[in-house]
Amino acid sequence: MINYVIWRILQMIPILLGVTLIVFVLLRVSGDPVLLMLGEDAQPEQIEALRLALGLNKPLYQQYLMYMADLLTGDFGNSLRYNGQPALQVVLERLPATASLAATGLLFAVVISLPAGIVAALKQHRMADHIASSFSILGQAMPNFWLGIMLILIFAVTLGWFPVSGSDKPLSVVLPGLTLGSGLAAMLTRMLRSSLLEVMQQDYIRTARAKGLSQSTIIVRHALRNAALSYLTVIGLEASALMAGAVVTEQVFAWPGIGLLAIQAINSRDMAVVQTIVILSSVIVMSMNLIVDILYSVVDPRIQHG
Amino acid sequence: MSAKAETASPVLFVKNLSTSFRMQDGRFHKIVKDVSFDVGPRETVALVGESGSGKSVTALSIMRLLAASNSRVEGSIQLGGTELLALPEAKMQAVRGNEIAMIFQEPMTSLNPVLPIGSQIAEVLTRHRAMSQSAAHAETIRLLEKVRIPEARSRFAEYPHRLSGGMRQRVMIAMALACRPKLLIADEPTTALDVTIQAQTLALIKALQDEDGMSVLFITHDMGVVAEIADRTVVMFKGEAVEVGRTEDIFNQPRHPYSRTLLSSVPKLGSMTGVPEPMRLPVFETSRENAETVPKARRSKPGADQPLLSVRNLTTRFDIRSGLLRRVSGRVHAVENVSFDIMPGETLSLVGESGCGKSTTGRSVTRLVEPTSGEIRLVGTDIMELNGRALRAMRRNVQMIFQDPFASLDPRTTVGAAVAEPILTHELETGPHVKERVADLLRRVGLGPDVAGRYPHEFSGGQRQRICIARALALDPKLIVADEAVSALDVSIKAQVMNLLLDLQETLGLAYLFISHDMAVVERVSHRVAVMYLGEIVEIGPRSAVFENPQHPYTRKLIAAVPIPDPARRGVKRPLLSDEIRSPVRPTGYEPAIRVYREVSPGHFVQQWGEEWGNAA
Numbered sequence: 001m002i003n004y005v006i007w008r009i010l011q012m013i014p015i016l017l018g019v020t021l022i023v024f025v026l027l028r029v030s031g032d033p034v035l036l037m038l039g040e041d042a043q044p045e046q047i048e049a050l051r052l053a054l055g056l057n058k059p060l061y062q063q064y065l066m067y068m069a070d071l072l073t074g075d076f077g078n079s080l081r082y083n084g085q086p087a088l089q090v091v092l093e094r095l096p097a098t099a100s101l102a103a104t105g106l107l108f109a110v111v112i113s114l115p116a117g118i119v120a121a122l123k124q125h126r127m128a129d130h131i132a133s134s135f136s137i138l139g140q141a142m143p144n145f146w147l148g149i150m151l152i153l154i155f156a157v158t159l160g161w162f163p164v165s166g167s168d169k170p171l172s173v174v175l176p177g178l179t180l181g182s183g184l185a186a187m188l189t190r191m192l193r194s195s196l197l198e199v200m201q202q203d204y205i206r207t208a209r210a211k212g213l214s215q216s217t218i219i220v221r222h223a224l225r226n227a228a229l230s231y232l233t234v235i236g237l238e239a240s241a242l243m244a245g246a247v248v249t250e251q252v253f254a255w256p257g258i259g260l261l262a263i264q265a266i267n268s269r270d271m272a273v274v275q276t277i278v279i280l281s282s283v284i285v286m287s288m289n290l291i292v293d294i295l296y297s298v299v300d301p302r303i304q305h306g
Numbered sequence: 307m308s309a310k311a312e313t314a315s316p317v318l319f320v321k322n323l324s325t326s327f328r329m330q331d332g333r334f335h336k337i338v339k340d341v342s343f344d345v346g347p348r349e350t351v352a353l354v355g356e357s358g359s360g361k362s363v364t365a366l367s368i369m370r371l372l373a374a375s376n377s378r379v380e381g382s383i384q385l386g387g388t389e390l391l392a393l394p395e396a397k398m399q400a401v402r403g404n405e406i407a408m409i410f411q412e413p414m415t416s417l418n419p420v421l422p423i424g425s426q427i428a429e430v431l432t433r434h435r436a437m438s439q440s441a442a443h444a445e446t447i448r449l450l451e452k453v454r455i456p457e458a459r460s461r462f463a464e465y466p467h468r469l470s471g472g473m474r475q476r477v478m479i480a481m482a483l484a485c486r487p488k489l490l491i492a493d494e495p496t497t498a499l500d501v502t503i504q505a506q507t508l509a510l511i512k513a514l515q516d517e518d519g520m521s522v523l524f525i526t527h528d529m530g531v532v533a534e535i536a537d538r539t540v541v542m543f544k545g546e547a548v549e550v551g552r553t554e555d556i557f558n559q560p561r562h563p564y565s566r567t568l569l570s571s572v573p574k575l576g577s578m579t580g581v582p583e584p585m586r587l588p589v590f591e592t593s594r595e596n597a598e599t600v601p602k603a604r605r606s607k608p609g610a611d612q613p614l615l616s617v618r619n620l621t622t623r624f625d626i627r628s629g630l631l632r633r634v635s636g637r638v639h640a641v642e643n644v645s646f647d648i649m650p651g652e653t654l655s656l657v658g659e660s661g662c663g664k665s666t667t668g669r670s671v672t673r674l675v676e677p678t679s680g681e682i683r684l685v686g687t688d689i690m691e692l693n694g695r696a697l698r699a700m701r702r703n704v705q706m707i708f709q710d711p712f713a714s715l716d717p718r719t720t721v722g723a724a725v726a727e728p729i730l731t732h733e734l735e736t737g738p739h740v741k742e743r744v745a746d747l748l749r750r751v752g753l754g755p756d757v758a759g760r761y762p763h764e765f766s767g768g769q770r771q772r773i774c775i776a777r778a779l780a781l782d783p784k785l786i787v788a789d790e791a792v793s794a795l796d797v798s799i800k801a802q803v804m805n806l807l808l809d810l811q812e813t814l815g816l817a818y819l820f821i822s823h824d825m826a827v828v829e830r831v832s833h834r835v836a837v838m839y840l841g842e843i844v845e846i847g848p849r850s851a852v853f854e855n856p857q858h859p860y861t862r863k864l865i866a867a868v869p870i871p872d873p874a875r876r877g878v879k880r881p882l883l884s885d886e887i888r889s890p891v892r893p894t895g896y897e898p899a900i901r902v903y904r905e906v907s908p909g910h911f912v913q914q915w916g917e918e919w920g921n922a923a
Binding site: 202203204206207208209210211212213214217221222225226299300301302 | 369371399400401402403404407408410412415416417418419420421429430433434465467478481
């Protein structure tokens with residue numbers, strides 16, 4: 001198991017190299033940060049001086065190698081926008097907000113999908129199933145930004161139950177969390193329904209029934225854990241969607257996380273910050289996948305890593 | 307039967323049981339029709355029939371395990387006087403696993419893979435006996451010991467995938483016996499097990515039945531098993547109980563024509579003693595109930611001196627990799643130093659239990675699996691030297707038929723296209739000739755040319771196997787590797803397909819490498835037999851020599867374990883063994899022992915065995 005985790009962490013290195021390379025090149029071919037920083041009416045000498053100071057006059061591969069050398073010492077570069085603060089510090093300051101938003105989204109997704117999926121599977125082709133299935137299709141079809149705006153309109157503006165935006169009140173996280181988690185909840189509900197339906201056809205469920213166990217014991221003890229594998233798979237796959245969703249959701253709710261920061265940084269060509277966000281996000285997504293893979297072997301003793 | 311019921315009040319009393327299922331047209335169709343029988347105290351009653359005869363549905367009806375939404379059970383099922391069909395579901399739950407317990411065919415899938423076996427057994431005790439966790443734990447260990455699972459205490463926390471099929475079936479039995487039920491329903495409990503493990507399991511069920519004094523309803527398709535264990539037998543055919551009676555009576559004087567033909571189409575081990583050549587089986591046609599064909603001896607003559615296939619020192623090993631660097635940590639010695647010849651027109655059978663390497667040998671010979679070393683000569687050409695085009699051309703001479711006729715045909719390809727494919731690939735025929743050839747092949751295997759446009763799902767298992775045979779014949783092969791080709795088929799269908807294979811051998815001069823675990827089938831079809839154990843051939847020789855004068859302890863054990871379909875020969879009580887089939891996985895660097903063979907009689911060789919077999923000789 002330890003070997004497996006080490007192996008998986010080693011595998012992350014080439015992926016991260018690829019990520020830095022792609023981000024680095026894309027950012028540099030998509031526009032000139034110096035022009036953006038100095039404005040349209042800057043003098044050519046000014047531009048040249050700043051370019052020299054930032055090392056932007058060197059060939060691209062040299063810039064990349066210098067950047068990588070700095071990365072290895074923990075230097076992610078300095079933000080152009082936030083008074084030259086270290087980019088890593090700028091991003092890390094915003095990370096807890098996004099983490100709590102994503103955790104809330106995941107929590108909502110699980111809390112909604114677990115009962116909905118079970119009910120849909122047990123009452124297959126009946127009213128409860130149709131209701132749960134309709135809602136899950138709706139949940140997947142609705143874009144995040146639209147759902148967010150609707151939730152604000154109904155629950156914050158009209159009913160006044162929750163804050164409209166920001167993150168300063170305890171209940172602030174509810175609406176953005178719900179917005180972020182809705183798509184995942186929908187997908188998880190459908191996945192749990194179909195895998196439970198499949199599990200309930202298995203021979204060992206027939207054995208459990210032949211033992212005289214009640215329906216609820218059969219579901220909780222015998223069926224759910226077997227169905228959990230595909231459920232976990234979806235969570236692992238959707239970890240990146242959660243990160244991507246955070247960008248939109250934070251924008252809608254003015255949530256001060258790295259999603260909002262990313263948009264601001266891209267708009268102002270704050271390259272160091274964008275690169276840091278992308279690298280950190282990929283580390284987070286890969287870690288989520290690793291955790292899910294480890295959970296597999298906890299849920300199903302047949303899966304052994306090593 | 308009713309007279310019997312009056313003398314000793316039966317444990318289970320089934321009267322006019324009819325079970326219907328809602329089909330796709332929305333209407334209910336009767337699957338079990340008006341079935342009546344009873345099971346007395348301490349009695350074993352066998353429900354016997356082929357697939358689709360309704361025997362499992364009968365059992366599930368008794369347990370009321372069929373989904374209420376699309377099934378209907380009518381009639382009367384009484385357990386110790388209580389009408390089960392009238393019980394509300396909650397009351398029925400208290401009966402299941404408590405008064406009636408059930409074990410199923412597939413030990414591999416009948417246990418929950420994510421729960422330790424101990425807690426799966428203990429669960430029954432806490433459910434029905436209101437035991438505390440610790441009391442249930444202690445009782446579970448006692449039960450595991452009772453079903454003779456070695457080191458029961460340490461097995462409590464083991465997960466099902468760590469146990470072999472035989473051990474899992476023991477766990478199922480322990481689970482079923484936990485509450486000392488009045489009735490045990492065993493639905494094909496030994497069908498998926500190897501023959502030596504089957505013998506152990508049957509002996510165990512019998513011993514436990516005596517200890518606990520329970521009644522057993524035993525469902526099986528295997529007449530040998532019926533003869534071995536059942537006091538009385540119910541023969542089922544197309545949902546009806548066509549004959550009910552004492553097992554001896556049914557075997558000695560079957561009254562219903564179906565019982566008669568069912569019994570006569572079973573290959574009986576030992577029935578070929580003194581017969582020199584493979585022999586056809588009498589066949590029962592379900593459409594014409596009285597049509598029996600007289601068996602006639604085959605006159606296929608393996609005459610030529612030059613072997614068609616000559617295998618020398620064939621070894622196939624598979625690496626097991628593990629650890630950070632995926633280093634080889636062990637090897638499966640699937641086939642180890644195997645040598646044999648097959649003459650033109652001859653059938654050599656490879657027989658042995660699961661994991662013995664018989665299928666890998668078949669695949670290695672055709673190089674579907676790449677052998678590690680050895681020499682395979684087909685009509686003088688060394689196959690191991692061939693590659694690419696030459697290898698494909700060679701494969702024309704050797705074709706395969708597999709066990710599962712459902713999985714070995716593409717469901718989206720018509721039968722005609724499936725049979726035509728090898729012809730087109732090898733460019734044997736072109737244009738309209740292809741169609742003629744396909745029609746001819748289908749006719750040869752007993753199907754009309756008009757089936758060419760239909761899809762596999764429209765055919766039964768036996769018909770599909772005929773299609774697979776037609777496809778194998780398409781290239782005019784000299785050798786057919788038949789890997790468990792009749793194992794998945796029902797008794798009467800099995801006999802038909804075996805006969806077809808024998809007929810084709812005679813008319814086309816085919817040679818077969820016949821791979822099977824079924825000793826009785828092997829005895830029927832083979833000229834020569836090789837017994838495999840842990841990747842090696844332990845005994846090889848003419849069929850009559852191996853079966854009538856077995857030398858190696860493993861051959862003897864294998865033959866002794868086969869249930870004989872004759873109640874009069876019901877064996878003396880076998881010792882309750884719990885030894886398992888050993889694994890061919892070895893550490894890296896393992897050097898297989900150098901084997902020496904002794905010639906018993908002309909062509910009959912036996913491997914010299916060592917300490918591990920004791921003084922079994």
